[in-house]
Amino acid sequence: MKKLDIKLMHPVEQINMVIGRIYEKGMTTTSGGNISIRDKNGDIWITPSAVDKGDLTPKDIVCVKKDGSIVGLHKPSSEFPFHKAIFEARPDINAIIHAHPPGLVAFSITRQVPNTNITPHFRSVCGKVGYAPYGCPGSEELGQKIADQFIGTDSKAVIMENHGVVLGGSDMLDAYQRFETLELCCCTIVSAGKLGKVNVLTDEQILQYRAQIPSKATRFSDPGYPSDELAIRRDMVNIIHRACEQGLMISTFGTVSARWSGNDFLITPHNVSRWNITADNIIQVKNGMTEDNKNPSYQVPLHQRIYEQNPHINSIIMTQSPNLMAHSISGTKFDVRTIPESWIFLQDVPSVPFGSLFDDIDGMANMFDKNRVVLIENDCVVVTGDKLLNTFDYLEVAEFSANSLVMAASVGPLCPMGDAEIEELRVAFSAIIR
Numbered sequence: 001m002k003k004l005d006i007k008l009m010h011p012v013e014q015i016n017m018v019i020g021r022i023y024e025k026g027m028t029t030t031s032g033g034n035i036s037i038r039d040k041n042g043d044i045w046i047t048p049s050a051v052d053k054g055d056l057t058p059k060d061i062v063c064v065k066k067d068g069s070i071v072g073l074h075k076p077s078s079e080f081p082f083h084k085a086i087f088e089a090r091p092d093i094n095a096i097i098h099a100h101p102p103g104l105v106a107f108s109i110t111r112q113v114p115n116t117n118i119t120p121h122f123r124s125v126c127g128k129v130g131y132a133p134y135g136c137p138g139s140e141e142l143g144q145k146i147a148d149q150f151i152g153t154d155s156k157a158v159i160m161e162n163h164g165v166v167l168g169g170s171d172m173l174d175a176y177q178r179f180e181t182l183e184l185c186c187c188t189i190v191s192a193g194k195l196g197k198v199n200v201l202t203d204e205q206i207l208q209y210r211a212q213i214p215s216k217a218t219r220f221s222d223p224g225y226p227s228d229e230l231a232i233r234r235d236m237v238n239i240i241h242r243a244c245e246q247g248l249m250i251s252t253f254g255t256v257s258a259r260w261s262g263n264d265f266l267i268t269p270h271n272v273s274r275w276n277i278t279a280d281n282i283i284q285v286k287n288g289m290t291e292d293n294k295n296p297s298y299q300v301p302l303h304q305r306i307y308e309q310n311p312h313i314n315s316i317i318m319t320q321s322p323n324l325m326a327h328s329i330s331g332t333k334f335d336v337r338t339i340p341e342s343w344i345f346l347q348d349v350p351s352v353p354f355g356s357l358f359d360d361i362d363g364m365a366n367m368f369d370k371n372r373v374v375l376i377e378n379d380c381v382v383v384t385g386d387k388l389l390n391t392f393d394y395l396e397v398a399e400f401s402a403n404s405l406v407m408a409a410s411v412g413p414l415c416p417m418g419d420a421e422i423e424e425l426r427v428a429f430s431a432i433i434r
Contacts, residue, residue, distance in 0.1 A: 006173045006276065011037040011045035012061040013210040014172045021176075021275075022099055023053045027183060027249070030054055033099035033164075037172055038087050042066040045084060048074035082143035086168060089147040091267050093156065093168035094167035095175040100164040103186030108159050114186050118198065119378050120206045120328045121320065122185040125178055126250050130158040136164065142278035157182055173273060177252045184250055184322060191326035194409040199329055199353065202379055214301055219292040223284045232258050232266050232388075233279040239317075239392050240268065244275050248321045250401055251275045253380070255297040255318040258388050260284070263307045270295045304359060305365035306384065313368060315388040317395055323402035324381045327351070334375055334402060342401040344429045345394055351375040 006014055017220030022028050030053050036046035043430050044064045048052075051060050051074055056061060062072035064084075072077060077083075090336025106116050116126040130149035146166055149158045156178060157167045167182065193199045201209075231237050243249035254274045257267040263288055264286045268274075272281050272295075284291040288304055298305075303316055327334040334349045336342040347370075355376045356364055364382075367374050372394050374382045383398065385391030408414055417425075 002277050006273075007171060010058075011039055011172075013033075015045060015047060015061050016056055016058045018097070018176050019053055019056055020173055021056055022097070022101075022179075027179075028053060028099040028103035033097075034083070035097045035099075035172075035175075036077075036080075036083045036095070038094045044080075044083065044087065046076045046080055048072065049077050050074070054055070058369045059398045074278060078138035081138065081140050082146045082166065085143035086150055086166070086387055087305075088117075090168060093150070095172040096166060096168045097169075097175050097179045098164060098166045099179070100162075101179075101183045101186075103183050103190055104159065104165040106190055107186055108164055109162055111161055113159055114182070114189055115200050116182070117201045117203070117206065118185065118189060118192075119320070119325075119380075120209045121253050121380075122181060122203070123201075123206055124210075125181040126185060127158055128153075128155050129182070130155045132158050133160040134163065144280040165432050177250075177273065180250050181252050183275035184325075185321065187322050188320075188325045188329060191323055191406045192330035192332075194406055195326055195330040196330040197330060199378060201333055201430050205354070209355060209358070212355075213298045217285075217292075217296070217300055218289045220286060220289045221292045227264070229260055229284070230279070232260055232283045235388050236266060236268070236282055237277060237279050238278050239388055240274050243317075243319065243392065243395070246396070248395055249274050249319045253320050255303075257285075257297075257303045257316045258387075259307055259314040263304065264306055265303060267297050267300060267303060270297050280327050299357070300362050302364060305361050309362075309365045310368050310384070312386060315385045315391040317383045317391050319379050319383075319395065320380050321395070321399040321402075323406050324375065324399055326406055327402055328375050328381065329378050331377060334398075335405065335414060335416050336398075336401055337354065337422060338401060338404065338414070339415075340425055342397060343417070343422060343424055344432055346373050346398045346401070347371070347433065349373045349375060351377060354378040360397055 034047045036044055038044050043066055046062055048060050048062050062074055062076040064076055065071055113129050113131050116122045130150050132146045135145045159165055167175055167179045188199055240256055251273040256267050257265050259265045265283050267285055269281050280371055283294045283296045290296045336346045336349055356376055368384045372384055383395045384392050387396055
């Protein structure tokens with residue numbers, strides 16, 4: 001399916017698409033949540049009141065004109081007052097999402113604010129999160145309480161006491177990406193809490209991390225696109241969209257690469273929504289140089305080194321899937337000696353300290369001589385394989401296994417397989433185990 005540029009869509013199409021995605025991903029209910037866009041004329045387009053979110057169409061979206069008149073088939077959402085109050089308080093915000101996703105509501109009903117410092121990425125996208133005291137839904141009072149949290153700050157996300165969350169963005173894509181990322185952050189904290197302690201980074205650690213992000217690589221022109229290269233681009237795009245649909249990747253984070261010829265490879269761009277990525281966004285890397293006029297992932301040096309040092313590896317996926325990240329930020333061992341498939345496909349999964357992506361690229365690359373999956377504390381998971389589909393399969397197995405471990409933490413002590421069982425698997429499946 002051709003992916004559309006959301007910024008070129010009419011507000012009614014943007015709202016319809018995003019509320020549909022939020023509903024399909026289980027981040028709101030049939031009756032819950034509302035989203036809006038302020039256009040260049042100052043008119044506000046908003047979801048209607050009392051219309052099924054699972055069956056919404058562009059024709060159902062309501063426009064509240066700058067003069068207060070209403071155009072549309074329905075009444076605007078009952079929460080329109082706080083949308084209007086936020087727009088009036090913050091000229092830099094032109095899109096708003098309000099919903100009740102489970103992770104964020106967990107913080108809302110315990111009256112806590114999530115600490116986004118669990119990874120540099122979560123902090124970068126979500127920033128500091130505000131907190132609005134309770135107010136009756138749809139009331140002017142609630143609108144003012146929420147607007148107060150946006151006034152005089154650069155915060156674009158606010159937890160609503162015993163209610164949910166409201167987030168803003170410069171446009172709808174910006175708002176959605178912040179919403180999706182903050183919900184993942186909250187779910188990760190909740191799951192990590194089941195496993196053990198939630199480890200949080202300091203502001204200084206995050207600043208040092210960002211300072212190590214490499215500068216842009218040397219560029220080359222006239223790359224050429226032979227058919228085998230185009231096939232890899234197609235496969236990468238399909239896998240990325242599949243990962244997003246299955247909750248293994250979010251719009252703001254996920255680096256995928258695939259070897260093309262020798263140690264040359266293709267890699268995903270920086271700062272392009274993974275939901276809408278296209279073959280044209282993918283970037284060639286030749287002899288350490290990147291395709292001109294494109295902005296590649298800052299992980300190009302690591303991927304280059306992994307391919308150079310590991311001829312058996314032909315694809316790499318780096319992501320922040322929720323249950324693997326729960327292990328990453330809790331420092332809890334990801335024990336794959338739980339069911340045979342997990343160990344056969346993944347073998348033992350090591351965890352390395354925060355900062356390893358930049359502190360020791362050679363050491364990181366060497367780890368994949370014997371490991372298919374590596375967890376980086378408070379950062380991400382790195383998965384490698386000989387084919388892109390196999391790499392994706394390893395990611396799926398790893399995340400499913402991590403989910404079972406998180407769930408098991410509420411059931412009882414973990415009972416992994418012993419050395420004898422592992423040796424039996426090693427012998428029986430030696431052809432699969434590298």
